Each structure stands twice: as C-alpha cells, then as structure tokens.
Amino acid sequence: MNKFEEAVVYQIYPKSFFDTTGNGLGDIKGVITKLDYLKNLGVDYIWLTPFFVSPQRDNGYDVANYVEIDKMYGTMSDVDALIHEADQRGIGIMLDMVFNHTSTEHVWFQKALAGDPEYMDYYIFKDEPTNWQSKFGGSAWEYVEHLNKWYLHLFDVTQADLNWNNPNVREELKNVIRFWKAKGIKGFRFDVVNLISKPELFEDDHEGDGRRFYTDGPHVHEYLKELVQDTGIEDMITVGEMSSTSIEQCMRYANPQEKELAMCFNFHHLKVDYKNNQKWVLQDCDYDLLKSLFDEWQTRLQEVDSSCAVFLNNHDQPRSVSRFGDDTCNWDISAKMLATMIHFLKGTPYIYQGEEIGMTNAHYKEIDQYRDVESLNYYHILIDEGKPQEEVMHILGERSRDNSRTPMQWDTSLNAGFTSGTPWLGVNTNYTQINVENQLDDPNSIFSYYKQLIKLRKQYKVIAHxxxxxxxxxxxxxxxxxxxxxxxxxxxxxxxxxxxxxxxxxxxxxxxxxxxxxxxxxxxxxxxxxxxxxxxxxxxxxx
Structure with a gap:
C-alpha cells in the first residue's frame, strides 16, 4: 500500500501563477499569497517547476545554478518563507530537479568550454557526432570549434547533457538534494530522469532519432538507487518523468522493493491524438487506445505494487479540456468528466494550475504571441516542410506548450488578476468567464467538483488503495x-x-x-x- 496514493499534488508553474511585483512574471511570494487557496482546494503537496538561476531559454529547465534562486522569482528568504508557510498549512513543497542536463551558462560547462579536462568530463564531448536528433528539433550535437569537439544536447542547444558515468557528477547532484532536503523540502520531481544513463558506444541510429540508445539506459536503475540511498530520500514523495519509457521499466522504477522512486510519470496516454506517434501531426483521439493504455498500465503496475502519477495536464501538455473534452458548449461538464477519470484511477493524482477551474488552450492567432522555444522551433520546421501558415498555426494552437503556460486566471480584472503589469505571456481572452473568483463559492463549479474529488479520495480507502x-x-x-x-x-x-x-x-x-x-x-x-x-x-x- 503506497501512502502517497492518499495524497493529491498540485503543480505550479511559478512564472505564470501570481505576480506580486508588477513586472509581469509570477514569483515565489505569489505562491505564498495563494497558499490559503490551495489549502481550501485540499491538496497535500505543491510541485514547483524550476525557479533556480537560469537564462530562461527553456523557462527554467536550463539550470545555471541548482542552489540559487533566480532573482526574477525572488530570493532564498522567499523560498524559506514558502516552505514554512506551506508547512503551517499541512502542505509539503516538492522541487523539480533537472539532472539530465544543465544550462551551458552553468559554471561547470563554462569550465568545460575553457578546456578544463575535469569539467569536460562532467559532460559528453565527442570527436564525431552521431545522427541523433534533439527532442526540440535538429541535431542533438553542437560543435565547439576551439575544442574541435561536439557536445550532446538531447534538448535545446543551450542544455548540455551531463555525464552520469562520472562519479563526481553524481556526487555534485547528491549534494543538491542534500541542500534542499536540509531546507525542509518534502519531495522531488526528477525531469526526464530515465535519460541520464547514456550508452558506452555512441553510434548512428538508422531506425529512428537515437532515443532507443539512451532511453532507460544501461546504468539508470543503478544510478537512481545510489542517488536515493545516499541522500536518504527513500520515504519522501519522489516522481520521475519518464520519456518514451516502457511499462516494464516503470514497474522497476516505482517498485517499493527496488527503492528507486515513489512513482513515475509516463506519457503514452497523452499520445493517443498523435498521428503515427508524431506530436506535430494531428488526429482525433483514439478512444480505444486510451482505454487500453489505462487498463494495461493500471493492472500491470499494481501486480508489483508499483505506483504512478495520474494526470492529463502539466506544463508541457495542452489543456485537457480543449484536447479531450469540449471547451465550448460542454466546457464545464467535460472538464468534470476528465477530472473524474483521473481522480478515480489508482495512483497519485496531479492537478496542474488552472485545471481546477477548467482553463483552456490559448487559441493564439499570431506566431509572435508564442514564447516556447519548442513551438518556435517547430513553427519554422513545419513552414520549411511546405505546410501553409494557416495549418501550422492550427497545429501550434493544438500542441504548443504555451497553451498550459498562460497566466493563471484569478478574476475578471485586467490580466485576469495575475499581474498589474504586462504579462510575460498573453492571458487567455476567456478569463472574464473562466476564473477563480467566479467559481470559488459556486457549489456547482469545476473548482467545487475538484474539492469534492479530493475529499472523497481521503474518505474512501477504495479510491486511494x-x-x-x-x-x-x-x-x-x-x-x-x-x-x-x-x-x-x-x-x-x-x-x-x-x-x-x-x-x-x-x-x-x-x-x-x-x-x-x-x-x-x-x-x-x-x-x-x-x-x-x-x-x-x-x-x-x-x-
């Protein structure tokens, strides 16, 4: 019996949650301001996406310092206050650890660029590249002329992959966990953690984009066990984001006997509207596939008492009510149906900010309204493939990660009450109808429905266990x-x-x-x- 299956986690994308300074960017004090709202909702943990020092090429997932706060979000004192205030309300704080790669502005990479052999071994430099493709488009390798070497970046060119084969790298990352654990952090989410172990031999992939060589790599379980054991986080809530993984692997990652992770994120169910498994090619939802995936993952994981995170929304996914529901005439009904589906599954439900009020896709009309690096990259890729601009904008409207990153809609005031300034990303124009203020005291609202779902999970063992x-x-x-x-x-x-x-x-x-x-x-x-x-x-x- 997994104790975390009685819990509910609320994910916050701080940049878009609540701005207390008027600079158009959400901040840590903004999260503190809304803690009573989250207590009212009934959640047990808050997972915050990265607020560490970063050039923000990938909205904080390009970390330049794991133990310093980016000034755009506030200070370490703000984080200390958040941990304390959340704890006073019975809410634990979970941090997002991006340990597959760092920003190229990280001091480790800067030393590597300077030719320091110790720090070059912190990353993956090769004399020749493979034909692997970045998940953000283009080659996964970047040439450094003065070193006459190529470095691996499975994501953006400014996100250099760490070399986990180096024990010094593993120790550095353990120290990060120890630092935050000492601060009172109650849990950790590990970004694309099943990609950390790369193969001994780097070779071209003549069948795909290279992911079959590094996904769930040769030492990944060994490294996770070491990280968890050496930092003493065995009993904390931990979740690993698993990219292109298999059910067999997740049965190991989240098996209590393995002592790796409390649960996993997998994304197979969020590809049922990908034509030929391609994100940027649209098709209607395959309901049979969706149901069969839930049936298989739920039944197989429980065979070994492995747990999973259950969700439809996060900072990388379009809004579920626009994607799998009906964000027009059946908006509230379909949002409640999707919530019911997730919250009665076995596992730990995750609510993404705004999901509890039925926030929808942004429906942007112009490319200059987008901010996401992946979306902007693929805009040019799709245009270069010869697709008409109208079709490309429609695809972005359905798939862009910016759909989930529009500012939180608090009330009917200017900018949905998110900021008194100019928001970093445009507010969804439907905020005057869809907002917290309109739903907070309405017993028939989506918000009230989520409150009821959370209360039921804590009331009935059959739902949690x-x-x-x-x-x-x-x-x-x-x-x-x-x-x-x-x-x-x-x-x-x-x-x-x-x-x-x-x-x-x-x-x-x-x-x-x-x-x-x-x-x-x-x-x-x-x-x-x-x-x-x-x-x-x-x-x-x-x-």
Missing part, C-alpha cells in the same frame, strides 16, 4: 472501470464524447451514486443513460 479492474465495453467512447478494496467497490462510468450512450449493467441495486457531473441521473433497473461527457461513480454499500 483499491485494485483497478477493467470493465469490458465494445463502445470506443465509453470508458468503464472498477476499483475494489476489501468489501467496497466503485464503478466508474465515463462518456468520453458528445454522443448519448446507454449502458446495461447487472446488480445496479447494490450501488449508490458517489459523485456525478450532471444535476440528475438517468438510471433504471439495469440501465444507465450517459449524456455528452457524463461521469457517474457508483459505490457499493457493504451488507
């Missing part, structure tokens, strides 16, 4: 599953699209409605009518 049991249905857009714990059983019924569905079930008399996203229910003796995006959870009542 029950086994996941698939429920077979031949209707693609109908997703049904069960949670079973001792003598309790939950039946979760979800209509994933806007067509009415009829479900025939046995023994409905043994259940009572626990939560639903319409005001009424249409249930007869053995039949349930599901309206567009309807969600119903039925709970068995023990004899």
């Amino acid at each position: 029950g086994h996941y049991v698939p429920y077979e249905t031949s209707t693609p857009s109908l997703y049904i599953y069960q949670r079973v714990y001792q003598n309790e059983k939950c039946l979760v019924l979800l209509n994933l699209n806007k067509e009415n569905k009829t479900v025939s079930l046995d023994n409905l008399g043994d259940f009572k409605a626990l939560i639903h996203n319409y005001e009424d229910l249409i249930i007869t003796d053995q039949t349930v009518e599901l309206r567009p995006f309807e969600a119903i959870v039925l709970l068995s009542t023990p004899a």
Whole structure:
C-alpha cells in the first residue's frame, strides 16, 4: 500500500501563477499569497517547476545554478518563507530537479568550454557526432570549434547533457538534494530522469532519432538507487518523468522493493491524438487506445505494487479540456468528466494550475504571441516542410506548450488578476468567464467538483488503495472501470464524447451514486443513460 496514493499534488508553474511585483512574471511570494487557496482546494503537496538561476531559454529547465534562486522569482528568504508557510498549512513543497542536463551558462560547462579536462568530463564531448536528433528539433550535437569537439544536447542547444558515468557528477547532484532536503523540502520531481544513463558506444541510429540508445539506459536503475540511498530520500514523495519509457521499466522504477522512486510519470496516454506517434501531426483521439493504455498500465503496475502519477495536464501538455473534452458548449461538464477519470484511477493524482477551474488552450492567432522555444522551433520546421501558415498555426494552437503556460486566471480584472503589469505571456481572452473568483463559492463549479474529488479520495480507502479492474465495453467512447478494496467497490462510468450512450449493467441495486457531473441521473433497473461527457461513480454499500 503506497501512502502517497492518499495524497493529491498540485503543480505550479511559478512564472505564470501570481505576480506580486508588477513586472509581469509570477514569483515565489505569489505562491505564498495563494497558499490559503490551495489549502481550501485540499491538496497535500505543491510541485514547483524550476525557479533556480537560469537564462530562461527553456523557462527554467536550463539550470545555471541548482542552489540559487533566480532573482526574477525572488530570493532564498522567499523560498524559506514558502516552505514554512506551506508547512503551517499541512502542505509539503516538492522541487523539480533537472539532472539530465544543465544550462551551458552553468559554471561547470563554462569550465568545460575553457578546456578544463575535469569539467569536460562532467559532460559528453565527442570527436564525431552521431545522427541523433534533439527532442526540440535538429541535431542533438553542437560543435565547439576551439575544442574541435561536439557536445550532446538531447534538448535545446543551450542544455548540455551531463555525464552520469562520472562519479563526481553524481556526487555534485547528491549534494543538491542534500541542500534542499536540509531546507525542509518534502519531495522531488526528477525531469526526464530515465535519460541520464547514456550508452558506452555512441553510434548512428538508422531506425529512428537515437532515443532507443539512451532511453532507460544501461546504468539508470543503478544510478537512481545510489542517488536515493545516499541522500536518504527513500520515504519522501519522489516522481520521475519518464520519456518514451516502457511499462516494464516503470514497474522497476516505482517498485517499493527496488527503492528507486515513489512513482513515475509516463506519457503514452497523452499520445493517443498523435498521428503515427508524431506530436506535430494531428488526429482525433483514439478512444480505444486510451482505454487500453489505462487498463494495461493500471493492472500491470499494481501486480508489483508499483505506483504512478495520474494526470492529463502539466506544463508541457495542452489543456485537457480543449484536447479531450469540449471547451465550448460542454466546457464545464467535460472538464468534470476528465477530472473524474483521473481522480478515480489508482495512483497519485496531479492537478496542474488552472485545471481546477477548467482553463483552456490559448487559441493564439499570431506566431509572435508564442514564447516556447519548442513551438518556435517547430513553427519554422513545419513552414520549411511546405505546410501553409494557416495549418501550422492550427497545429501550434493544438500542441504548443504555451497553451498550459498562460497566466493563471484569478478574476475578471485586467490580466485576469495575475499581474498589474504586462504579462510575460498573453492571458487567455476567456478569463472574464473562466476564473477563480467566479467559481470559488459556486457549489456547482469545476473548482467545487475538484474539492469534492479530493475529499472523497481521503474518505474512501477504495479510491486511494483499491485494485483497478477493467470493465469490458465494445463502445470506443465509453470508458468503464472498477476499483475494489476489501468489501467496497466503485464503478466508474465515463462518456468520453458528445454522443448519448446507454449502458446495461447487472446488480445496479447494490450501488449508490458517489459523485456525478450532471444535476440528475438517468438510471433504471439495469440501465444507465450517459449524456455528452457524463461521469457517474457508483459505490457499493457493504451488507
């Protein structure tokens, strides 16, 4: 039984959460200001994306110093105050550790560029490049002329991959964990951590973009065990972001017996609208694939008591209500349905800022409204491929990471109450309808629905710890599953699209409605009518 399955984590993208200075950038004091809001919601942990010193080429995921605060976010005293104030409210702070790479402005890399052999071995320099591709587009290698060598960057050219084969690198990173643990940090999220172990032999990939050579690499489990054991974080909440991983690997990463991580993020379910598995090629959601992925991952992980983070939104994903729901006429209903789907799965639910009020994609019209380096890179790549600009803008509107990074919508005032200045990224124009102020005291709001979901997880063991049991249905857009714990059983019924569905079930008399996203229910003796995006959870009542 994983204790963290009773918890709910709220992810904050500080740059877009709340600005207390008027400079258009969210800050640490802004998070402190909104702690009572998060306490009201009922979350247990706050995961903050990086606020360390950074040139911000990739919005903080290019770290130049792991133990100093970037002045755009505030000071170390602000972070100390945040940890203290959150702790006073029973909320733990989780930090985001980007340990696969550093910014090229990090002092380690600067020393490497100066030709210091000790620090060149902190990174991966080669005499010749392979044909591997960066995940942000283009080659994964950059030539340094005065060294006559190439360095590896699986992401942006300013994000140089660290050499985890070097024990000195591993010790440096352990010291980072020790520093923050001593500060009172309660957990860690590890960015693309399954990419840290590179192969002994670097060779061209004639079948793909190179990821099969470095994903879940040869020493990754060994390195994770060492990191966790040597820093004493075995009992803390830890989650690893797993890029292009397999279920077998995650069964190891999050297996309590392995003593690596408390849980994993995997993204297979967030590629069900990728045509041919390509992010920048659109297709409608494959409902059968979505359901089969949830069924497989939920059942396989529980075989070895491995846990997972369950989510649809984060700082790298478009808004789920625009992607899998209906952000127009069925906006609130579909947002509640998607929330129900996630919060009744086995694992630890993660809420991304604004998800709890149903924030939508930005629907930007012009390329100069975008800020994300990946989106700007792919704009030019898609244009160079010959796609019309109108089509490219539509693709960005569906896929850009900026969709999740628009400022938090607090109220109906200018800039949605996020800042008194000019926001670093344009506020979604629908903020006058979709905002916290409009929903906080409305018992029928999306916010109130999330509060109820969190309360139910803490109230019923079957939700937090029950086994996941698939429920077979031949209707693609109908997703049904069960949670079973001792003598309790939950039946979760979800209509994933806007067509009415009829479900025939046995023994409905043994259940009572626990939560639903319409005001009424249409249930007869053995039949349930599901309206567009309807969600119903039925709970068995023990004899």
